[in-house]
Amino acid sequence: MIEIPAALWSSFRRSSIPLLGALAFLVIWEIACRLFSIRPILLPSPLMVLHELAASPAWFAEQTIYTVGITLAGFAAAVVFGVLFAILIVEWKLLERLLFPLFVGLNSVPKVALAPLFIIWFGVGDTPKVAIAFLIAVFAVVIDTALGLRSVPPDTIDLARTLRGSRLKVLLRVKLFCAMPHLFAGLKVAMSLALVGAIVGEFVSSQRGLGYVILSAQGMFDTPRVFAAIAILAVVGVALIAAVTVIERLAMPWHHSTERHEHWRITGPK
Amino acid sequence: MIRASQVVKRFGSSDKSVTALDGISIDIEEGEFVSLLGPSGCGKSTFLRCLAGIETATTGSLLIDGKPIDGPPDRLGMAFQRDALLDWFDVLENVLLPADFGGKRKRDYEPRARELLAMVGLKGFVNAYPRALSGGMRQRVAMCRSLLLDPRLILMDEPFGALDALTRDQLNVDLHHLTQQRRMTAVFVTHSISEAVFLSTRVIVFSPRPGRVVADIRIGLPRERRLAVRESKEFGDYTRHIRGLFEKMGLIHD
Incomplete structure (x- = not known):
């Protein structure tokens, strides 16, 4: 037998377990479709979906890039405005009492219901879709950032007070760093919500993007194509969250959730 | 340098208030190393926080250089129980x-x-x-941080409370060297009798809540101290005397 280094084998096993689950799911699906001769218009088999994707990869890639672009634009806007809003309401109690109930109220309105309104305001271009992605994503950013900014330990607050640091210094050197673990938890939620928002926007009015692909294929009862778009969405969703996780690790080299991985890599598995 | 007279601190509303400090009067001269010694919850930390200007006394007067404390004083260094790094x-x-x-x-x-x-x-x-x-x-890093700007007054709130005995001894020595190096006034909160006697020029013993001053003891050991001083007869006399006070208050039973 070939000797596989223990560390390599173990890391392969770790990373392959999630894939194994997905693979088993696909195999059962494929067998079920063949065994019960399910009509493709109801449920196409995974191989048919793969075939659909392989038929026009460039076209699917183009639609995917458009949807990812809308998602990232909405997400970026949600991060910038969400973090700023959270800082404002945490730093000024009056603003919190003034604006936070309004913000919660607005968030309770289903964003899908606002989508047609955005078409009236912003036309049929990219703007209304980015706006919807932004609106759906921003709540998670605000809630988690505000929670994080308030999570400074009492001793650290006392320290800052005895050092007579300015409010800006306390915010920049202490509060923002304290908020980061919470912020990144919020960003992961916000990223998947922004993707939902982008699809909702494309459903309402679009000539491009995966949402448009799903809607137009459904109009022609082209179920394999619907599934192809959904499969891409699933992969894109996982990739976007993974990207946030990578940025999280790079942004917080001091944090324990990153340290453990470092430690593991150096010493190897036990 | 510090003059506290009849300092009272109550927490909570008037009908359900808890008295933490009940008429504390202490004068601390420049250059003294004063330990506030007492059981947990006796208000010694509260008094320290009043000195740091992050808590205000309910009644009584608290002066630094003749001026009332209305915020963290100039050239203050502070160390906390949890190091707050x-x-x-x-x-x-x-x-x-x-x-x-x-x-x-x-x-x-x-x-x-x-x-x-x-x-x-x-x-x-x-x-x-x-x-x-x-x-x-x-805690060593936290100590260095509190000493960076050459404070005139350094306040320490049980900084070594969470450490094991050996580490604690070493940090007592380190702190002694650091405070000897530059002239400063130190107020040190602890519930360890030997730590208080080893470090201080003066030990002030607090009663259980509500906090009152039970004894004010000058430590007449040589200024420059080594751990071996703890084996000396004088050191033993001081710790025995203080332990006696705690026994009288019913805090220690034999």
């Missing part, structure tokens, strides 16, 4: 924090920060993150 900065950045918060140029204070870290044996950890350090090392 910032996890996201390395050791050097943590020690330089008072300069940064004080709006001073960090580069001007870097030599002093390195000197302090070298004095407590942390030369090799200047660029480590706090989470890589042991509890004792973390």
